[in-house]
Amino acid sequence: MDLPKFLLGDNTDFPNGIYIVHTEFPRFIINLEDDEVEWLEEFSKEDEKELEEETENLIEAATAFYDREVARYDS
Numbered sequence: 001m002d003l004p005k006f007l008l009g010d011n012t013d014f015p016n017g018i019y020i021v022h023t024e025f026p027r028f029i030i031n032l033e034d035d036e037v038e039w040l041e042e043f044s045k046e047d048e049k050e051l052e053e054e055t056e057n058l059i060e061a062a063t064a065f066y067d068r069e070v071a072r073y074d075s
Contacts, residue, residue, distance in 0.1 A: 006065040020062040026051060030062050 009019040009029075018032040027040035037059070043051055 006062060008069050020066055022058060022062060030059060032066055
């Protein structure tokens with residue numbers, strides 16, 4: 001199955017949460033309400049430095065995806 005790079009999610013148990021799921025490595029879920037990130041991968045110490053550098057770019061891409069999706073709903 002081909003999955004999109006990002007998925008938009010919500011949950012009625014967390015009505016204020018706005019979740020973006022990143023489906024490619026490194027997989028994660030970010031809650032845009034508070035920018036909390038839950039990683040769905042295990043990382044080695046060597047991976048952590050690269051991850052720190054890439055995290056900001058991934059969060060910006062997730063936020064841009066959300067903004068694009070919301071704009072499409074509003075159209």
